[in-house]
Amino acid sequence: MSSALYTSSATIDNAHEDDIWHTHWVPGKHQLVSAGSDEITKLWNAQSCECETTLKASDYAITSLDVDASGSQLLTSSMDHKIRVWQLEANGKSSPSLTIDAGAINAWKSRFVPQSSSDDNKPLIVSSTDRGTVKLWSAKSGRAVSELNTSRPKFLYALAASPDGTKIACAGVGGQVYLFDIETGSLSCTFSGHSDNVRSVSFSADSSLLVSASDDKQVQLHDARFGSPAATFMGHYGWVLSAEMHPNGTYIASGSVDTKVKIWDVAQRTCVETHSQHEQAVWNVSWQKSSDDVTVSRPMLASAGEDRSITFYDPLLA
Numbered sequence: 001m002s003s004a005l006y007t008s009s010a011t012i013d014n015a016h017e018d019d020i021w022h023t024h025w026v027p028g029k030h031q032l033v034s035a036g037s038d039e040i041t042k043l044w045n046a047q048s049c050e051c052e053t054t055l056k057a058s059d060y061a062i063t064s065l066d067v068d069a070s071g072s073q074l075l076t077s078s079m080d081h082k083i084r085v086w087q088l089e090a091n092g093k094s095s096p097s098l099t100i101d102a103g104a105i106n107a108w109k110s111r112f113v114p115q116s117s118s119d120d121n122k123p124l125i126v127s128s129t130d131r132g133t134v135k136l137w138s139a140k141s142g143r144a145v146s147e148l149n150t151s152r153p154k155f156l157y158a159l160a161a162s163p164d165g166t167k168i169a170c171a172g173v174g175g176q177v178y179l180f181d182i183e184t185g186s187l188s189c190t191f192s193g194h195s196d197n198v199r200s201v202s203f204s205a206d207s208s209l210l211v212s213a214s215d216d217k218q219v220q221l222h223d224a225r226f227g228s229p230a231a232t233f234m235g236h237y238g239w240v241l242s243a244e245m246h247p248n249g250t251y252i253a254s255g256s257v258d259t260k261v262k263i264w265d266v267a268q269r270t271c272v273e274t275h276s277q278h279e280q281a282v283w284n285v286s287w288q289k290s291s292d293d294v295t296v297s298r299p300m301l302a303s304a305g306e307d308r309s310i311t312f313y314d315p316l317l318a
Contacts, residue, residue, distance in 0.1 A: 028291025117166030171198035189227030255282030
């Protein structure tokens with residue numbers, strides 16, 4: 001390429017005391033949440049690189065992190081088998097507003113389910129298990145609502161809920177990616193393009209496409225509307241631990257054990273940029289997101305990983 005798309009603008013060294021496994025932008029804001037194996041969740045100002053809030057509820061590593069579409073609630077899962085909901089605008093309050101005791105390996109990953117027009121004001125949380133099932137919980141009472149079964153009793157490392165609130169994707173050991181219809185509870189389709197474990201799944205902003213990252217060193221794109229494979233991206237030299245599509249659908253960012261962050265052009269099916277800011281495995285990449293009230297026209301990118309650092313990337317041409 002003749003010009004760069006993104007440039008690394010700042011790095012927070014030693015952002016945590018151990019591996020950073022997760023990051024998530026607060027929609028519509030220059031704020032990033034991070035968490036990982038040091039049991040602490042932090043809220044960062046992406047412009048000043050200062051930590052604004054620190055949250056801790058247990059002495060167990062945090063296995064999952066999510067922020068709801070309104071940017072008002074934070075969701076964590078940890079190795080004590082608990083799902084916790086936090087109010088991001090609680091004026092410094094450091095205790096969760098809801099705690100769900102999910103039971104052993106019933107919430108390795110958890111996600112808010114965005115409300116669709118058919119939800120009838122019943123907010124849900126979805127979590128993945130080590131037995132090939134995903135569980136739905138009431139986000140108000142914390143009670144179990146239902147369980148969806150892949151029919152294959154394998155550990156589900158990866159989980160995503162579509163932005164339109166109609167689909168759930170999950171994946172893990174074995175390489176299959178499963179897509180469920182939330183309203184009917186039925187398994188819509190299974191994607192079998194990966195040859196090794198899948199580490200992450202995420203939807204495009206319009207819910208039509210699904211991105212998966214795998215130990216087979218591939219990023220794959222799937223059509224969630226018709227249940228068909230769309231593209232495969234190859235270029236990493238190690239397990240791909242995270243992949244996420246740019247909000248406008250033009251690019252995919254990925255992070256890998258090979259320490260690289262790559263940006264892929266979806267239309268060209270090629271890697272157009274590689275970043276080498278990290279010294280160890282990149283556990284997570286995350287694009288800045290818009291909210292209902294604030295449109296982010298030129299989203300930043302963030303990456304984090306085993307070297308305990310967070311790097312921010314500013315858009316140049318993207």
